[in-house]
Amino acid sequence: MPELRRRVAIWRQAGESVAVVPTMGALHEGHLSLVRQAKAEGGRVIVTIFVNPLQFNSQADLALYPRDEAGDAALLAGSGADLLYVPEASDMYPADFSTSVAVAGLTDGLCGANRVGHFTGMATVVTKLFLRSGADCAYFGEKDFQQLRVVQRMVRDLDLPIRVIGCPTIREADGLAMSSRNRRLPQAARAVAPALYRLMQEAAVALEAGGDVGAVLAETGAAVLAAGFARVEYLELRAEDDLTRLERLSRPARLLAACWLGEVRLIDNVPVRAPAGREDRDAPC
């Protein structure tokens, strides 16, 4: 950590702003897009790689999480990153570590429902990374939409002096959202995987055309299974801003899903625009 502090202090003395891009490594174009966006907005960019044990609710999932330090360093060279920060777990969490950051409500459903402790672990490590880096702004992907909203809420609630910027999801040519977990997809499953985004886009079109929310979700869930997915963990329509569950398309929304393809859990989300005139006048923002 002293090296991180020293470098940031030098940049600050030179009047430069500092951005941080927290990741768990096994980097791909999605991660690099955050680095490029951070760089494009000026200042120095710190990329952190930390496979955070606190946010895995399964030891097996933690053990299987892809790691590729050499590949990551090679990808980052030329990306615009100024510093790669890779802390050790023992440094992040000393043996008597006993503090956590929990964001209530927003974390109850979706990825929070089936991954006990996931968001508390994530919020705790992100808080530490924000404080260690002292960054002015942080870049997160919309790919993990609930995570983005949780981090934004946490920053607002705790008055953390950092600006959180959401960046669009980067996809493979066939539409599959890029993810470190895609590396674990066998070839046959990889061929099935793009169906999730395709069916979610079709659902968004049907919802925007006035389709019944319950019926569209049920049809889409069935189509995802028919395409070859093993299980739909969740497929829900939520308000874009505060993730309230929506029974009707009354506000700008997101369709969010987590689905299992064999042993691999994929998540994705697509925006769903509320038709003009159907937005609730008293919708909270």
Ligand code: AMP
């Ligand atoms: P991860 O390494 O999966 O924890 O992701 C680190 C950051 O990269 C998070 O802010 C993610 O939302 C973001 N990210 C991951 N995949 C993508 C993607 N396909 N497009 C844009 N951002 C992404």
